[in-house]
Amino acid sequence: MFKLLYIEWLKVKSYKTFRVLIGCFILLLPLWNYGISDCSLKLGNTGGINLFSQAYSFSGVWQNIGFWTSYFSILIALLIIIVTTNEFQFKTHRQNIIDGWERLDFFHAKWGLVGALSLCTTIFVFILGVLFGLKYGHISNFPGEIKYLFYTFILTLNYYSFALLVAFFFKRTGISIGALLIYSIVLESLIGKIINWQIKGYWGNFLPLQCSDELLPFPMLEIMKGAFLNPDNAAPSNTTYLIVSIGWIVVYYFVGRWKLLKSDW
16 A cells, blocks of 8 residues: 555656645645634724634634634645546556556555545644644643544545545546535535425434534534524434544445446546
8 A cells, every 4th residue: 555655646746736736725724724813803992802712722723723624625625636537537547557556556546645635634733733722722731622633534534535436436627626516515515404404303414524524513603503402402423423424435435446446447
């Protein structure tokens, strides 16, 4: 696997799109969180009340940054689609076979890339969390609710592996990107709300990407939900969402494997 991953690295390290999208992610995620953490509400002649600084202490920083990571991780998901579909469009996937790879080697190389990017995203979030936590809190409170860092890893792995599955199915960059954006931004949210409304429960929260989003809800919204939640209709636990998220990742793997082995090259 490490050899396959190294070959993938050689393919993308000089790729301009790779550098641009990774650079945008590295730049925009901390800038956005800094803007949120420094937000203040001015009342009369006072200097202002910082609304979110406490949310960036170690007690809440992992959940906050993890929540915003779910938005910016779409950049990495698009990168995975572009890197994968380019292999099909420029026929370089066939060259891998000519060079002695099996189809599953090609498949596992892409999954290795997905896993590596998920791990790197989590490490980056950890670094940001430590920096923000030290700025707005105290080291004695470290690590705080660090379980949300693990949830961030699962969320990014879910998003990235879903993007890989989309790429394997459509094999064209434009179509794959369009399908990912339309599904993740519009369709899933709409379908989930319809399911929850029709069944009057939370089954819509178990859709592929939504189940991971539920692991990292916006903290202030979560507090409001807790205040008005009907105890008789309590939401599923994080453990449930975690199991469902992992289950979907396994589904992506086997469906993508089936698709790759079945399709013509």
